[in-house]
Amino acid sequence: MSKSITIVMPDDMHLHLRHSDMLDFVLRDTVKQFARAIIMPNLSVPIINTKLAVAYRDSILNSLGKIRGDLRCFEPLMTLYLTDTTTTDEILMAKESGVVFAVKLYPNSATTNSHAGVVDLFKNCSKVLDTLQRIKMPLLIHAEVSDHRVDIFDRESVYIDKVIIPLREKFPELKIVIEHVSTKEGVDYVYSSPEYTAATITPQHMLYNRNIIFSGGLRPHYYCLPILKSELHREYLVKAATSGDKRFFLGTDSAPHDVKSKENNCGCAGCYSSYNAISLYMKIFEDVGCISNLEKFASFHGADFYNLPRNKQTLTIYRNENIVPDKISFKNLNIVPLAYGETLQWSI
Numbered sequence: 001m002s003k004s005i006t007i008v009m010p011d012d013m014h015l016h017l018r019h020s021d022m023l024d025f026v027l028r029d030t031v032k033q034f035a036r037a038i039i040m041p042n043l044s045v046p047i048i049n050t051k052l053a054v055a056y057r058d059s060i061l062n063s064l065g066k067i068r069g070d071l072r073c074f075e076p077l078m079t080l081y082l083t084d085t086t087t088t089d090e091i092l093m094a095k096e097s098g099v100v101f102a103v104k105l106y107p108n109s110a111t112t113n114s115h116a117g118v119v120d121l122f123k124n125c126s127k128v129l130d131t132l133q134r135i136k137m138p139l140l141i142h143a144e145v146s147d148h149r150v151d152i153f154d155r156e157s158v159y160i161d162k163v164i165i166p167l168r169e170k171f172p173e174l175k176i177v178i179e180h181v182s183t184k185e186g187v188d189y190v191y192s193s194p195e196y197t198a199a200t201i202t203p204q205h206m207l208y209n210r211n212i213i214f215s216g217g218l219r220p221h222y223y224c225l226p227i228l229k230s231e232l233h234r235e236y237l238v239k240a241a242t243s244g245d246k247r248f249f250l251g252t253d254s255a256p257h258d259v260k261s262k263e264n265n266c267g268c269a270g271c272y273s274s275y276n277a278i279s280l281y282m283k284i285f286e287d288v289g290c291i292s293n294l295e296k297f298a299s300f301h302g303a304d305f306y307n308l309p310r311n312k313q314t315l316t317i318y319r320n321e322n323i324v325p326d327k328i329s330f331k332n333l334n335i336v337p338l339a340y341g342e343t344l345q346w347s348i
């Protein structure tokens with residue numbers, strides 16, 4: 001049994017860094033494991049243009065400056081929040097900036113801070129989609145319908161039928177990432193599609209099925225969107241992620257909320273996994289005997305899809321039994337990390 005493995009430094013292709021103290025907190029966990037991350041733009045004031053993206057990047061770099069030593073070489077890859085009024089000029093400016101790498105599509109009111117999200121994609125965003133296709137900038141999709149008449153467990157599969165399939169017909173070479181894919185239908189769509197489609201997969205959707213939300217009581221720290229699905233879907237996701245297929249790559253969707261906003265009569269969606277993301281992914285890959293494919297999933301496939309150079313640095317992961325704490329505190333914040341109370345076999 002090997003005591004350690006060394007892989008090329010991973011990238012987190014879907015991360016919520018937030019701002020202020022939360023940003024300082026999340027960044028410290030992130031830089032230990034990741035050389036780069038795709039930074040989600042759904043702040044309370046969404047990052048809808050290049051000017052805001054540059055300012056947000058500056059605040060991330062400022063926060064990074066407070067971290068010591070060689071951990072500072074982390075690179076934030078910024079994204080723009082697509083709205084019904086985003087212009088093609090804005091997209092071209094984003095590309096020109098050299099710091100914006102993708103555009104995020106939130107269907108209106110589908111998840112946290114998506115109130116400014118797109119109401120009618122085909123009517124209002126066709127020119128922007130055409131530009132994205134032409135300049136090869138990926139469109140990152142929160143692939144769930146926000147129609148509350150649709151059952152919460154079906155919102156991803158309905159979105160694939162209603163939006164992704166027609167979108168692909170209209171824009172055959174548009175680079176699309178189905179973010180945090182959570183269903184067999186989502187994975188099957190990726191399998192069936194050409195080289196321009198990929199998907200990120202979170203640790204929570206591969207570690208747990210929906211039973212955990214209700215095991216022995218209501219457990220708000222397992223509530224995320226897309227919501228956890230049944231065992232069949234979980235197994236299907238693990239198979240896709242660990243297969244070595246280049247269309248699947250690491251995106252934690254780590255989305256911290258203070259414990260007060262989670263344990264609440266209307267608690268926020270999101271799991272915090274930046275604390276120990278690589279240890280969690282190691283567990284998933286080890287459980288199915290596919291550790292040799294972890295590096296492709298965590299360090300190569302994402303960079304390749306985004307046309308970024310692969311990282312030069314490496315990360316060593318050690319076999320080291322450890323118990324995930326029930327809570328982590330920073331200044332006035334208290335966060336419950338994913339897998340709290342569980343014993344993991346690996347650490348960095």
Ligand SMILES: [Zn+2]
Nearest residue numbers: 014040253255
């Ligand atoms: Zn997210």
